[in-house]
Amino acid sequence: MFSHIDETLINALKEDLGSGDVTTAALIPEDHVSEALLVAKGDIVLAGLPFAERVFQLVDSSLIFKSLKREGSRVGKGSIIARAKGKTAGLLIAERTALNLLQRMSGIATLTNEYIEAVRGLNVAITDTRKTAPGLRFFDKYAVSMGGGMNHRYGLYDGVLIKDNHIAAAGGVGKAVKLARASAHHLLKIEVEVNNISEVKEALSAGADIIMLDNMDVDMMKKAVGVIRQKKSGVLIEASGNMNLDNIREAAETGVDLISVGALTHSAPAADLSLQIRSV
Amino acid sequence: MFSHIDETLINALKEDLGSGDVTTAALIPEDHVSEALLVAKGDIVLAGLPFAERVFQLVDSSLIFKSLKREGSRVGKGSIIARAKGKTAGLLIAERTALNLLQRMSGIATLTNEYIEAVRGLNVAITDTRKTAPGLRFFDKYAVSMGGGMNHRYGLYDGVLIKDNHIAAAGGVGKAVKLARASAHHLLKIEVEVNNISEVKEALSAGADIIMLDNMDVDMMKKAVGVIRQKKSGVLIEASGNMNLDNIREAAETGVDLISVGALTHSAPAADLSLQIRSV
């Protein structure tokens, strides 16, 4: 299938390969064949396997890749995740790009899953943000969903989210919500960021579909949720701002519907994975 | 100047902007003007400022961007790093992409600098690896250098690095080194990975220019350094494998010339930066 995915993978392969793998060219006979095992070196949630497979195919379409674990599943240290077989040169050229992708994506999925565990039992969704690595938004957001998170809008084009700067330019929360409703196409809801209870009320009156409580402390969040639930059904409430594993459960317990967490994609440490290649 | 840099930045802008910023289109008058302040929200080493500036220019060439801090310098919490001024719509469209880049790069520079501090006073270089985010190698490696680190080879094309799989296929450390020397062009040195003292000796005999001690414990590293220094001058020694801020000083004290650290680029948490926009 045509897609941006291949473009990103090929771009990553090209930046690594450049004018050629001088070490492999010198040392690996053209017909030398190996098997490579993809092994988890820690306890992780797996994400990125289909794209890793695609990396191997792009390098050498005759390589055989077999996934042994399910995307999105939790995998214990030492588990063999996949097996690739074919010409050694291709395996070596694909190795680092495939691992870089898998380590990043599984790192994001694993961290996301920790947040999911932290709010277990509560009726709240954990969502990502647009704070993704430049050029890797699809992969980052896909990894969040593999970890159990929910995706927020993909970009500036598929969701209206009115922030403080928009509000200032428009002349207030209420005016901003109404302007947005008049301009955005009818399939888009209107979400607006608020900083205090007065803005919460203004947003409600103006007909906001979703209200984002930005950087509020827990007490104000509780109060805001109360005001909204009382006044109008069907309005979604999102909490946002400096959420971490220590404070997220408390935030979730205020009754908000969603909590967005930038760290999922901008600060997840890489998952530890390795590729073990041996001649066959 | 022509370059891959613009392609990467434009690609990142496009994935965020898609068919247009529906919120800004609805709310920001075309001629509305603002000033944006780039502010550090933590103590960081700054990296990526010229590229952030370029993001603003690519969105709207009439935006004026002024850096107030020096790339690579340490910047305290609350510092104003740069000031951008011009049409509000452009500032808002550029905001997230510029921040995503700066937060990642400054995060890498800041972490790198912690490693540099950890080995202060010792004659050792801290280098990155090829464990970078797919498509962002240039930016990741540039950030390492801003943090005081040294760049290892850029990819498979500009350096010979013989790893265990190459050695297995070639039939031993010595054979591999000799094959590489015969094949790679004369401007490239030969680095070989070794796992024990016997391989160290074989590498030396075969004429390796650089010897990488892979995943050795400190005792074996010391012994390896001793063997190499005694036998041959001019050979560089690199330590590699699971280096972290706790163990790097001890490793450095063994007398190796370089230590490569994957975490610099695959696990650096984002630096905390924000863009504050206000009408003018």
Add this chain to the structure above:
Amino acid sequence: MFSHIDETLINALKEDLGSGDVTTAALIPEDHVSEALLVAKGDIVLAGLPFAERVFQLVDSSLIFKSLKREGSRVGKGSIIARAKGKTAGLLIAERTALNLLQRMSGIATLTNEYIEAVRGLNVAITDTRKTAPGLRFFDKYAVSMGGGMNHRYGLYDGVLIKDNHIAAAGGVGKAVKLARASAHHLLKIEVEVNNISEVKEALSAGADIIMLDNMDVDMMKKAVGVIRQKKSGVLIEASGNMNLDNIREAAETGVDLISVGALTHSAPAADLSLQIRSV
């Protein structure tokens, strides 16, 4: 500004210019200078002027282009719309591509405006569809908005629109609406296509945000509008299917909120415009 727009314009210029304009190369001295007048040869609503200007700039950045009429305005036969001046060779190379764009876009804007006139006084929006020329969606939709129409979703990515095939696969209107609500991100509304009053009710019960009356006759449309307005406020109603200038007012009078018209973009005849070039 970076954009897909330039890519499309350059692509159009390249398909016309190929390896060079052999006639101009033979006949027009390099320093020959002309003035070109863009003239309306019929009564039209103008759309595409900024892109026509960009075409001239892409061919020769020293050409001076001055718009004399406002984008989106109605322009009478014989009106001079814009004036371009500079090297004759550049004017001649840009001419056809600029005109092809303007004629298509002004044709769409003019036709859209006829629909707007046809429903004048009624509280209904005329929207486009995804039935645009391949590769020209942005330009086609922009032209609709210049003609006074409203844009529907841009593509498959920025709006949920459940059609009969989705319903069949999901097992009914109600199930489909609920599945969509559970899966799409929270900033997107759910629109569903219905064919009869029973489906209208099912859609309402399932919580559809927008109901599209597909190919209904006027009587059924009236009945559907009645059912919806009675049961639930805030639900938008769209009419769709074989709308034309003869039947649109009657459809609008049923009280629907929006009517989508494929012909706006797939069957608008070109507006008649010409470029008159003379030496200066």
Add this chain to the structure above:
Amino acid sequence: MFSHIDETLINALKEDLGSGDVTTAALIPEDHVSEALLVAKGDIVLAGLPFAERVFQLVDSSLIFKSLKREGSRVGKGSIIARAKGKTAGLLIAERTALNLLQRMSGIATLTNEYIEAVRGLNVAITDTRKTAPGLRFFDKYAVSMGGGMNHRYGLYDGVLIKDNHIAAAGGVGKAVKLARASAHHLLKIEVEVNNISEVKEALSAGADIIMLDNMDVDMMKKAVGVIRQKKSGVLIEASGNMNLDNIREAAETGVDLISVGALTHSAPAADLSLQIRSV
């Protein structure tokens, strides 16, 4: 085969799909299979079928597409033109792009064929112009040929056509023709536009290979044809300017060899075609 065709089709698919089909992702199970029937909803001349097939293949190479009607043939209302089968998600994603292409191309072929019918029995060719949709020249011209029309030059690069502006810059019809002959490569003929009988004679004297009668009334066309036929054999005569279905036969009866009609590609209404998908 490598080609610009795929680039155009992929571009069209991308502008529709963007970051993904949110409706299909929510509602269609990954392994759901359907059959799609492409049906004519009016009497049309078919054009674009191989490209529609390619669209389905680009979306999902496992889709099976079978044409039931011949490209270029006339197809009656209700006819099944092709059958596609495979995963429902792929069929739905390809549907609109394939239809947009087919509707435009068949619209052009159908209109062209009306012109062909209008001059039936006369020895005249109906040709297209360069007035095509930006980026779609290949498809537009191909559709004209499917409708029985003849293609004029593809662009500025593969034919010399001297227009009034060239003549003015060169200093007259005769001078222009001679300059063109001296400069263009020897495989290209020289066509020149003339507005009156005096220019016809000048063009003949200068050795023009083809003479285009621009916007002449029927009487002057007859006279021009007479002058040319008498003076010189082998010279082709083209009529051009505001030709439509009402006046083309009269123009053709003047004895010209070709008549070029801009409307074929800039004002053809879309052919009415639909894709009916059902689960299997």
Add this chain to the structure above:
Amino acid sequence: MFSHIDETLINALKEDLGSGDVTTAALIPEDHVSEALLVAKGDIVLAGLPFAERVFQLVDSSLIFKSLKREGSRVGKGSIIARAKGKTAGLLIAERTALNLLQRMSGIATLTNEYIEAVRGLNVAITDTRKTAPGLRFFDKYAVSMGGGMNHRYGLYDGVLIKDNHIAAAGGVGKAVKLARASAHHLLKIEVEVNNISEVKEALSAGADIIMLDNMDVDMMKKAVGVIRQKKSGVLIEASGNMNLDNIREAAETGVDLISVGALTHSAPAADLSLQIRSV
């Protein structure tokens, strides 16, 4: 101006620069300024200067480039052709790409000019062929024209040239010419390759516009020219096949109109040019 030219130049710069000029980065201070003189080291016909200038601009738009000799002129050994001034780093990065282009193009122009000199006084054009370096056809053909040669068709798309394989498939010279006339658009002439006098006559009868005498010896060429000139005026005659500086005058004296020479573009030795850089 948009063009394929920049794409080719950037591509050439990228293949040389890759991830960066490691030598210049190490040794040249960022603000170091130099002047570079482009010097002829032999007697050459100059071609490519505007493109060399563009290379410098693409590397660093602040470099100042001043041509001192005219494109297409003959330049003696030691002549200073151009002067560039600005940052040393940019000059060094642009140097090799600019020189590679200039040396190739001036080599072609110089060789072409030797052929022109060899037929001085005869009424014959020397033309190139499609035997150009892959990807460099525009540059190669431009260089031929700078050397005084004439360009043949640019590619397969802008001229009909019937070769032996086409003739075999079509069933004879006459049939082939007629088929081509019926199919190619009316602005293209028909050229056909012939191998003997019988084919010459067949081509004439069928109405070929241009006859190419392929690999004939001088006697047969003379006879062919006689037959053609006698039978029909206005038919052009091209000679082709293994032409070199030793035999071209004799071929030209047979009275043919054009002689095509593959060696102009596939075997021209590089012109000797150097860039002398000195600090200022």
Add this chain to the structure above:
Amino acid sequence: MFSHIDETLINALKEDLGSGDVTTAALIPEDHVSEALLVAKGDIVLAGLPFAERVFQLVDSSLIFKSLKREGSRVGKGSIIARAKGKTAGLLIAERTALNLLQRMSGIATLTNEYIEAVRGLNVAITDTRKTAPGLRFFDKYAVSMGGGMNHRYGLYDGVLIKDNHIAAAGGVGKAVKLARASAHHLLKIEVEVNNISEVKEALSAGADIIMLDNMDVDMMKKAVGVIRQKKSGVLIEASGNMNLDNIREAAETGVDLISVGALTHSAPAADLSLQIRSV
């Protein structure tokens, strides 16, 4: 495999094919099948066969191509090198691009081999330079290796080579070598160009890994080699500057390790090859 190779080949095909092969379209029935023989018309060293095969595949993946000679082997006049079979149209469209590539590459391989023969028996490598055709560096360098030559660095990025301009800017040979060593990554050796014996000594003292004797006469070269060999083992010596088939053996006899020859890639005449197509 993903690669720049296909991009270059497709680019070359596109510049030849443009909007289509008008001759083949007119004359070759779609299902006409032929066999094509690739024949050497002189005694050559073969290079480029896999890329020629790829050209045929890119044009029509159903074409069958069979190599009968080995890449890099010497092939006598009249030898059949390869056989291609399939649709005639595809063979004709691929013909010129495949031949242009093969003729250039085999020309380079054949010339390189003459240099190899000229130094037969001496312990010296013949290397190429960066003086390649713009955009064709990979193909040019590959051809050199097929002819028995050694590849020098690929570009500015994979080798440090300090030239006179760098030395001037750095303030002397010794300073330049030391600066380069401090800045380039540890896998790169340092090569420096010297012009006299004093610079040779300075380079040695500064620790240069490779010394390039630039444009020295044979006597100075001998002296330089003597000085270097005496002072330090392991330093490589390269000779460079105006080497040709007449003077290269004498240069090689001075004892240098490598001699770089620009003419290999900038002045090799095309090898004479043809494609003979016949119906089957």
